[in-house]
Amino acid sequence: MTIFEQRESNIRAYSRVYPVTFKTAKNARQIDENGKEYIDFFAGAGVLNFGHNNPLMIKAMVDYLQSDGVLHSLDMQTTAKAEFMQAFTDVILKPRGMKHKMQFMGPTGTNAVEAAMKLARRATGRTDILAFSKGFHGMTLGALAATANQYFRGAAGVPLNHVTHAAFGCEKPCMNCVQGCGLANLKALRARYLDPSSGLQAPAAILLETIQAEGGVNVASKEWIQNLASFAKELGAVLIIDDIQVGCGRTGNYFSFEDLGIEPDIICLAKGIGGAGTPLAMNLVSPELDKHWSPGEHTGTFRGQSLSFVAGKVALDYFRNEDLMEQVFIQADAVKSAIQPLLDSDNSLQLRGKGMIFGLDVGDGERAAAIVQTCFKKGLIIAACGTGGRVLKIIPPLTIPQEDLISGLTILTDAVRNVMEEAA
Ligand SMILES: Cc1ncc(COP(=O)(O)O)c(C=O)c1O
Secondary structure, three states, X not given: OOHHHHHOOOOOOHHHHOOOOEEEEEEXXXXXXXXXXXXXXXXXXXXXXXXXXXXXXXXXXXXXXXOOOOOOOOOOOOHHHHHHHHHHHHHHXXXXXXXXXXXXXXXXXXXXXXXXXXXXXXXXOOOOEEEEOOOOOOOOHHHHHHOOOHHHHOOOOOOOOOEEEEOOOEOOOOOOOOOOOOHHHHHHHHHHHHOOOOOOOOOOEEEEOOEEXXXXXXXXXXXXXXHHHHHHHHHOOEEEEEOOOOOOOOOOOOOOOOOOOOOOOEEEEOXXXXXXXXXXXXXXXXXXXXXXXXXXXOOOOOOOOHHHHHHHHHHHHHHOOOHHHHHHHHHHHHHHHHHHHHHHHOOOOEEEEEOOEEEEEOOOHHHHHHHHHHHHHOOEEOEEEOHHHOEEEEOOOOOOOHHHHHHHHHHHHHHHHHHHHHHO
């Protein structure tokens, strides 16, 4: 038995799906202790947008360590933090005319969502949050209340209150969709909120992902999101976009909503913002809302981690020109071309996605799990997500070399074909 089987909590999950011990990693490859290489189509669930051990980031972090740079500072001012904040202002905020303040909190996505919900409640004096079916926002109680998946909710041990879930407005209806999505639902919901006798109270915030990553790569329709944004204004609710998994360049723009014509009041970022894989979370908060915080009210020991600031600043260099973002669309075309023959030969499959996040819905969790295992044996790390785990999520580092992308896609398409044929 390995030390993991002997001593690690029963909670361990991914280590059961990929039961080898990884020793090293480089860009889009992870290498196990026996020297076997795996192409990574998972990228730490959206953390490693710029690859494993990105050499530019490693150099910056090693230089920082060797120069006795401050490693921990609570939320005191440090050179590393100042340089990150300046770069973020110059490269991301100013070119987009965004006046948002940067709020750092404990370095996980769930903590960013907690802070956003808290601030929205504080600013509006309301309690309820409107969130959506299949949404995923984290595991701490506030964010968990907004997360839809019953498996995770069931572990809470206390009632998860003060969140209303409505149907998400998908661009393409999912296969076997039972809820019906989109504008019709939103119109009905609007009518209920505006009816003083409906029993519904106006929400403090509307919280959503523009692409539900864990929920099965469900891409929201532009029209639905725009209607939702004006609905938030009409209700006086704070619009929170959780860009934790699909921000930081994943969709071919820095933010996932840049082509949607909306102006969120709060944007939650984590995962990829630290660049190299060390943790960092940050909310972008409109200045009017930010006035509602008092110093230290949402405190935490690790509010901004220095190595993440150093590597995160290097990551921002990728957004000083269009090279990487153009690459995203080239890679996305390669994914679509590789998957298209599968879709042509099997109409029970569906591909959804935007930029460089795709979900291949195979309609059934057992089939998806078999595909994940077949891929893993052949040297590809890919994860399943969505209802019952029936969607294969393709989310490699954005820096993946073309050869690795093509090799990974060959492994994936062969595995899908074999498993689907066996199931037929
Ligand atoms: C959209 C979204 N929000 C929040 C979270 C929670 O982030 P963390 O696991 O860092 O707490 C995740 C994690 O997958 C996520 O995908």
